[in-house]
Amino acid sequence: xxxxxxxxxxxxxxxxxxxxxxxxxxxxxxxxxxxxxxxxxxxxxxxxxxxxxxxxxxxxxxxxxxxxxxxxxxxxxxxxxxxxxxxxxxxxxxxxxxxxxxxxxxxxxxxxxxxxxxxxxxxxxxxxxxxxxxxxxxxxxxxxxxxxxxxxxxxxxxxxxxxxxxxxxxxxxxxxxxxxxxxxxxxxxxxxxxxxxxxxxxxxxxxxxxxxxxxxxxxxxxxxxxxxxxxxxxxxxxxxxxxxxxxxxxxxxxxxxxxxxxxxxxxxxxxxxxxxxxxxxxxxxxxxxxxxxxxxxxxxxxxxxxxxxxxxxxxxxxxxxxxxxxxxxxxxxxxxxxxxxxxxxxxxxxxxxxxxxxxxxxxxxxxxxxxxxxxxxxxxxxxxxxxxxxxxxxxxxxxxxxxxxxxxxxxxxxxxxxxxxxxxxxxxxxxxxxxxxxxxxxxxxxxxxxxxxxxxx
Amino acid sequence: xxxxxxxxxxxxxxxxxxxxxxxxxxxxxxxxxxxxxxxxxxxxxxxxxxxxxxxxxxxxxxxxxxxxxxxxxxxxxxxxxxxxxxxxxxxxxxxxxxxxxxxxxxxxxxxxxxxxxxxxxxxxxxxxxxxxxxxxxxxxxxxxxxxxxxxxxxxxxxxxxxxxxxxxxxxxxxxxxxxxxxx
Numbered sequence: 001x002x003x004x005x006x007x008x009x010x011x012x013x014x015x016x017x018x019x020x021x022x023x024x025x026x027x028x029x030x031x032x033x034x035x036x037x038x039x040x041x042x043x044x045x046x047x048x049x050x051x052x053x054x055x056x057x058x059x060x061x062x063x064x065x066x067x068x069x070x071x072x073x074x075x076x077x078x079x080x081x082x083x084x085x086x087x088x089x090x091x092x093x094x095x096x097x098x099x100x101x102x103x104x105x106x107x108x109x110x111x112x113x114x115x116x117x118x119x120x121x122x123x124x125x126x127x128x129x130x131x132x133x134x135x136x137x138x139x140x141x142x143x144x145x146x147x148x149x150x151x152x153x154x155x156x157x158x159x160x161x162x163x164x165x166x167x168x169x170x171x172x173x174x175x176x177x178x179x180x181x182x183x184x185x186x187x188x189x190x191x192x193x194x195x196x197x198x199x200x201x202x203x204x205x206x207x208x209x210x211x212x213x214x215x216x217x218x219x220x221x222x223x224x225x226x227x228x229x230x231x232x233x234x235x236x237x238x239x240x241x242x243x244x245x246x247x248x249x250x251x252x253x254x255x256x257x258x259x260x261x262x263x264x265x266x267x268x269x270x271x272x273x274x275x276x277x278x279x280x281x282x283x284x285x286x287x288x289x290x291x292x293x294x295x296x297x298x299x300x301x302x303x304x305x306x307x308x309x310x311x312x313x314x315x316x317x318x319x320x321x322x323x324x325x326x327x328x329x330x331x332x333x334x335x336x337x338x339x340x341x342x343x344x345x346x347x348x349x350x351x352x353x354x355x356x357x358x359x360x361x362x363x364x365x366x367x368x369x370x371x372x373x374x375x376x377x378x379x380x381x382x383x384x385x386x387x388x389x390x391x392x393x394x395x396x397x398x399x400x401x402x403x404x405x406x407x408x409x410x411x412x413x414x415x416x417x418x419x420x421x422x423x424x425x426x427x428x429x430x431x432x433x434x435x436x437x438x439x440x441x442x443x444x445x446x447x448x449x450x451x452x453x454x455x456x457x
Numbered sequence: 458x459x460x461x462x463x464x465x466x467x468x469x470x471x472x473x474x475x476x477x478x479x480x481x482x483x484x485x486x487x488x489x490x491x492x493x494x495x496x497x498x499x500x501x502x503x504x505x506x507x508x509x510x511x512x513x514x515x516x517x518x519x520x521x522x523x524x525x526x527x528x529x530x531x532x533x534x535x536x537x538x539x540x541x542x543x544x545x546x547x548x549x550x551x552x553x554x555x556x557x558x559x560x561x562x563x564x565x566x567x568x569x570x571x572x573x574x575x576x577x578x579x580x581x582x583x584x585x586x587x588x589x590x591x592x593x594x595x596x597x598x599x600x601x602x603x604x605x606x607x608x609x610x611x612x613x614x615x616x617x618x619x620x621x622x623x624x625x626x627x628x629x630x631x632x633x634x635x636x637x638x639x640x
Contacts, residue, residue: 011554067633068627
């Protein structure tokens with residue numbers, strides 16, 4: 001017999017706290033699609049995606065209805081195309097991206113990730129072809145997401161790849177200048193990329209993963225904020241230790257929901273269940289913001305002094321609650337601070353409370369890095385590469401994932417607004433101090449060696 | 458061994474369960490299941506017990522009435538049947554929650570839809586305190602939905618009835634509540 005409190009608090013979480021499952025991502029291996037003939041390869045991947053994913057949207061909706069918990073996004077992550085299609089030229093890679101886009105549209109999903117390369121220790125032929133294809137591939141498709149892993153704690157930082165990605169981001173922005181460089185919103189540069197991320201734009205299916213697998217991203221930050229607000233209203237004397245405990249318990253609940261829904265979808269599709277990603281992922285909706293949690297915990301705005309400490313507390317409490325709730329935790333599992341996708345964070349940038357330097361500092365205690373950071377269009381490729389290098393260094397030295405999703409908006413300067421729409425949101429362009437001062441450093445190239453932390457055996 | 462069902466109803470006070478169980482004990486009846494609840498001021502209890510073959514049900518009822526009448530409690534006693542007229546089909550447990558302003562006909566409005574789809578209520582809590590505040594007017598039904606039930610049709614029928622009654626409703630598999638609240 002359920003208690004009235006159990007039932008009503010669950011209903012309340014659904015009705016007014018945005019309790020949902022943020023994404024159910026179906027991983028599909030494309031290694032068995034390999035062919036020397038690009039037409040044959042494209043047919044194989046289209047057939048396989050349609051075969052494995054045809055029931056994804058319907059099953060997610062049925063399971064969501066059964067449990068009364070909406071599955072907001074249904075997505076697909078495939079094997080890294082630079083490996084699966086390693087023998088093809090850049091122009092053929094662009095056509096493969098378009099085939100992925102069509103297949104995604106046919107099965108009714110909004111994003112497909114895996115137009116990816118892993119180059120932390122050097123480039124294979126397919127890696128170079130894929131990276132060269134990224135700007136046109138992202139500019140001429142809607143649903144395809146790309147990621148490039150340029151660094152790892154075991155390998156160090158491939159600075160040639162970092163420099164190449166600086167130029168690639170500039171070119172992707174140029175090709176989509178009429179839509180504020182939106183191609184860059186579908187491109188992540190990573191250090192220590194996990195093989196099972198369900199969240200876009202970094203989702204791909206690693207080489208050690210099964211033929212098909214369901215990974216789940218849990219609910220967003222609205223539930224956590226409301227739990228904090230309720231607890232502080234009931235007892236204004238709660239200290240940070242007690243508030244951390246409340247976040248932990250809330251994370252437990254949303255993780256249990258995520259795993260239950262993910263396992264039921266996996267059962268419905270007859271594929272194995274992989275992991276729950278514990279990340280708090282905001283949306284541009286009011287009440288679904290990571291930035292608002294900072295205000296609920298007593299800061300004037302995200303970005304003011306105290307923000308890094310607060311984010312460390314939040315990230316830690318979410319992991320502890322989530323790790324107790326599920327034995328299969330993976331992906332990024334940390335709080336996201338995507339500037340344009342979180343209205344409150346975008347507002348903090350507009351008001352000048354949040355700088356690039358503070359964003360970077362905060363990424364040392366959460367998982368995702370500089371995410372959806374909107375920059376002046378004339379920011380140089382060297383400066384973009386140098387910002388990526390800084391972010392990669394945080395990941396490599398701290399043995400954690402970091403990423404950069406940077407958007408230099410063509411024709412716009414700091415203080416102006418860039419609008420992307422939908423979940424990608426909008427943001428004020430952040431000033432980039434010191435542009436032009438990193439040119440010589442970036443031109444040195446080579447590889448920053450792996451730290452002693454890599455010698456763990 | 459015979460089995461009986463005893464239900465007791467009346468104004469709540471200390472000693473009701475003690476009195477019933479004492480009569481049972483004195484008559485060598487073995488209580489197998491008990492459940493009680495209190496709604497506002499009223500106690501309601503149901504006891505299932507096995508009784509000795511030689512004990513007449515009328516005699517046990519007389520003993521119970523004699524003990525409970527001074528407490529102004531009503532007693533009903535009936536023999537329990539091993540097999541009923543209705544057998545539960547294969548089913549899945551769901552929870553239906555409604556919220557909305559109080560008015561006449563809410564319970565009958567919702568339960569009529571349930572019976573149309575062969576849905577059995579296994580637990581029900583409802584409070585109606587009047588007024589427009591939806592949180593003061595809530596129904597929580599734990600129900601068993603037969604596996605062959607047309608879920609889509611049931612949900613649509615509920616939707617229509619809830620709209621007529623001015624109610625918001627949620628229909629969710631019970632596991633979601635267990636997952637969120639229980640380790």
